[in-house]
Amino acid sequence: MSLPKPPLSELEQAFGYTFQNRERFQQALTHRSANAQHNERLEFLGDSVLGIIISEALFERFPQIDEGDLSRMRATLVCGRSLAKLAQKFQLGRHLWLGPGEMKSGGHRRESILADAVEALLGAMYLESDLATCRKVVLNWYKEQLNHIKPGAGHKDPKTRLQEYLQGKQLPLPLYDVVTIQGQAHNQRFTVSCTTELLAEPVLGSGTSRRKAEQQAAAQTLELLQTQEQGN
């Protein structure tokens, strides 16, 4: 636990808040692989703090937009990738405490570890301040994104995005088939397969309606295709 790290004040400056409780601040930067006093409880709290701040901001900025579009925009803003980008901006990875295994495998660059630490820091800030303080800091992180985000645009549903992805590669459209329908009327569960030319096997999705199951299958297909691309 005595590797040379840059001063924490650099992180605080980028993050936009100076922590009073230094022990908790350190804990927020500690992955479970490094110490029993790790950041998961703080992350649990911080996740909810982020949720209310972003929900409120979107609710106010988009008075005419329906709940579906608000939820999609919120999902975009608070997703792991978005938080990991903030962490990179804060150069947070340099300040993380990781166990030896995670350290070797590049855990300080892993999106999920970075995203969790941002939420944990937010939880630690909330515990010693209040919602208004957190709101000010968080809205500052998201200033640009909130100015540019648009309902609909960039938050297309997974089926539309998958279709556009395949069309962009001049490939045939995906095929959706219902695999099973389970349960009784009014409480059914649909399982649907999504077949594309790019994956050897169909991908399954399930949901309480055929439409929802198809969206889930499309979302999972997209995720796999994007991983494949990154791997190549």
Next chain:
Amino acid sequence: MSLPKPPLSELEQAFGYTFQNRERFQQALTHRSANAQHNERLEFLGDSVLGIIISEALFERFPQIDEGDLSRMRATLVCGRSLAKLAQKFQLGRHLWLGPGEMKSGGHRRESILADAVEALLGAMYLESDLATCRKVVLNWYKEQLNHIKPGAGHKDPKTRLQEYLQGKQLPLPLYDVVTIQGQAHNQRFTVSCTTELLAEPVLGSGTSRRKAEQQAAAQTLELLQTQEQGN
């Protein structure tokens, strides 16, 4: 829109708050089937307000409990069923505005409609007050539940609950089989089937690990079995 309804003050008394903005209060009670000015945006906001209040309460009450158990307890407290029970306690159904179709099919008793209205009321309260006011009201609703909730107990994972359910009926244990594994190492997606004697077809679940996929399949099996029981 002119059916005789009991006075809204009765609802406010049970809910624990008197609304200043009467128009928004009405909107929080309006299902999308009844009017273009419906409660879904308020529900979007209220969901986040509920999230932070319950997260914070659990975080404080259980200083030694890990994130997994906190999340399970939160899920129990904020689930649709739990919110619908609160709505029943408030006799909220009598005050709902529903479209003719929903009215006929008993929408004012439907769990999801009741739960959504509780969140929408919470959203409306938050907009005209603050987090401290909402916290006081919400923690009063949950007083009993928060006093009795225990980490672990009653929040067993779905596989354990399914096993106990089947054992209670002296039936054989469920069988889990891996159906597909998709994607590359470190980013795989597992699809698993769960077969029980009580359902004609296996139920599928998916996740980023075999364990997660099995838990999802078990959760969906339990849901179907409970629906079957209610139907009988």
